[in-house]
Amino acid sequence: MLSTVLKISGRELVSIFPWKVGIVAFMAFPELIKEEGFYEATNKIVEDEFFDIIEAQNYPEDEWKRVKELLESRDVEFRLALQLPILKNKLDLNSLDETIRRSVVKKLISELEIAYSRGIVNAAICSGPIPPPDRVEDSLRALKQTLVELIDYCKSASIDLVIETFDQKYDKKLLLGGIDTAARLIREVRKETGYDMGILWDLSHAPLLDEKPEVLKEYSDVIKHIHIGCAKMTPEGLKDTHPVFYTRGAINDVDDVARLFIVLHEMGYRGAVTIEVKPEEHQTSLEIINTAKGVVLQAFTKALKKIIGFEYR
Numbered sequence: 001m002l003s004t005v006l007k008i009s010g011r012e013l014v015s016i017f018p019w020k021v022g023i024v025a026f027m028a029f030p031e032l033i034k035e036e037g038f039y040e041a042t043n044k045i046v047e048d049e050f051f052d053i054i055e056a057q058n059y060p061e062d063e064w065k066r067v068k069e070l071l072e073s074r075d076v077e078f079r080l081a082l083q084l085p086i087l088k089n090k091l092d093l094n095s096l097d098e099t100i101r102r103s104v105v106k107k108l109i110s111e112l113e114i115a116y117s118r119g120i121v122n123a124a125i126c127s128g129p130i131p132p133p134d135r136v137e138d139s140l141r142a143l144k145q146t147l148v149e150l151i152d153y154c155k156s157a158s159i160d161l162v163i164e165t166f167d168q169k170y171d172k173k174l175l176l177g178g179i180d181t182a183a184r185l186i187r188e189v190r191k192e193t194g195y196d197m198g199i200l201w202d203l204s205h206a207p208l209l210d211e212k213p214e215v216l217k218e219y220s221d222v223i224k225h226i227h228i229g230c231a232k233m234t235p236e237g238l239k240d241t242h243p244v245f246y247t248r249g250a251i252n253d254v255d256d257v258a259r260l261f262i263v264l265h266e267m268g269y270r271g272a273v274t275i276e277v278k279p280e281e282h283q284t285s286l287e288i289i290n291t292a293k294g295v296v297l298q299a300f301t302k303a304l305k306k307i308i309g310f311e312y313r
Contacts (some may be wrong), residue, residue: 002016002017002050002165002296002297002300002302004017004297004300004301004304006301006304006305006308008276013299013308014028014289015304016068017300018265019226019264019269019270019271019272019273020052020053020077020272020273021050021051021052021053021272021273021274021275021296022051022052022053022054022055022077022079022272022273022274022275023045023051023053023054023055023274023276023289024055024056024080024081024227024275024276025041025042025045025054025055026056026057026084027229027276027277027278028041028045028275028277028279028280028285028288028289029041029044029285030055032057033084033088035060037068038059038060038063038066038067038262039063039066039067041285042054042067042070042071042115042210043067043070044285044286045076046070046071046073046074048289049074050293051076051176052076052077052102052272053076053077053078053079053145053272053274054071054076054077054078054079055079055080055081055124055274056078056079056080056081056084057080057081057082057084057085058080058111058114058115059126064118068118075168076294077122077155078120079092079120079122079123079280080111080112080115080120080122080124081124081126081227082108082111082122082123082124082125082126083124083125083126083164085107085111086108086125086126086128086160086197087126087172089229090129091102091104091107091108091128092128092129093105093108093125093126093128093142093143093146094127094128094129094131094139094140094142095128095142096131096135096138096139096142096295101142101146102258103143104128104146105146105149105150108125108150108266109150109153111123112150112153112154112157112159113153113157115157115159116157116159120159121159122159122160122162122163123154123159123162124161124162124163124164124200124225125150125161125162125163125164126163126164126165126166126174126176127166127172127174127175127176128143128162128175129173129174129175129178129207129217130168130174130175131175136175139175139223140175140181140185143175143185144177144188144189147163147185147189147197148189148192148193150213151189151195151197152193154195155195160196160198160225161195161197161198162197162198162199162200162225163176163182163186163197163198163199163200164199164200164201164202164227165177165178165179165182165199165201165202165205165209166199166202166205166208166240167205167208167209167238167240168209169208170208170239170240171208171238171241172239172240177209178209178211179199179201179211179215179216179219182199182222183199183218183219183222185223186198186199187221187222188221192285197226198222198223198224198271199219199222199223199224199225200224200225200226200227201216201223201225201226201227202226202227202228202229202254202276203226203227203228203229203230203252203256203257203260204227204228204229204230204231204240204242204276205227205231205240206231206252206256207238207251207252208231208232208238208240209297212259213256213259213260213262213263214259214263215262216264217264217266217267220267220268220269223267223269223271224271225271225272225274226260226269226271226272226273226274227274227275227276228239228257228260228273228274228275228276228292229242229244229252229275229276229277229292230242230245230247230250230251230252230277231242231250231251231252232247232249232250232251233249233251234249238251240253240280242276242277242278243277243278243280244277244278244279244283244287244288244292245277245292245295246291247280247283253278254295254298254299254302255299255302257295257296257299258298258299258300258302258303259303260299261299261300261303262303262306262307265303265307273296275289275292275293275296277289277291277292
């Protein structure tokens, strides 16, 4: 159980971290993207008492049988991250070509069916690429239709679905970016389907979207999951490569994470908080994971001091 201790007037205050903590496995262990090392990576995560949740793509069936016992040994939850296959395979959920869009829906439902057969009850997606400006509104309508069709299956399978916002002009260049547009779309989808779909907001995407954690207060009704990580400034511009904190070029810092925790507290947020960091050539998976864990603990302590009235800098 993640907690921290504050000393106040000679007395110790123990505070338990209020949210489940996850990790995006294929970021921390990039070999998973190449369909390698599933068992080894999962074992390292399960052995770490810091984490309650693993987010990853669907494992191959033979690998799933091996890791299922690992997950059950410490009651670690597996959540399906469909952002990877969507981005890797360039799936366009908002294609204006109905044949393409329906094919994408079919592929994603197939992934959700695998998850359902394994007892996985949470899944995340992202939108397709952003089109030219004169096609954005039509693409948003196409994305809405895709969500409605995916939700039809999620309802029957009791799967909670969230959609992650990405940048629109720097790196991934996806349709669903700014929180305002995303929230408006999700509220429309909720009204039409009666399904409690939500938004996954990623701290590492905030600099690319010109957003701050404080913006979330206006959208507390639709924020259902949080990722913590860093954008990177490179000679070519901003990149969504998820370097770990303190890596050269990493933009986000411990104060950004602390501000995010304060905002989540003020919102009454009850979802999960997931670390998403990726090793660079000179780094190892365990090195960047432990660095990120240290930042989370330090940020939690800073946030607590602010919440209980200490001066926060």
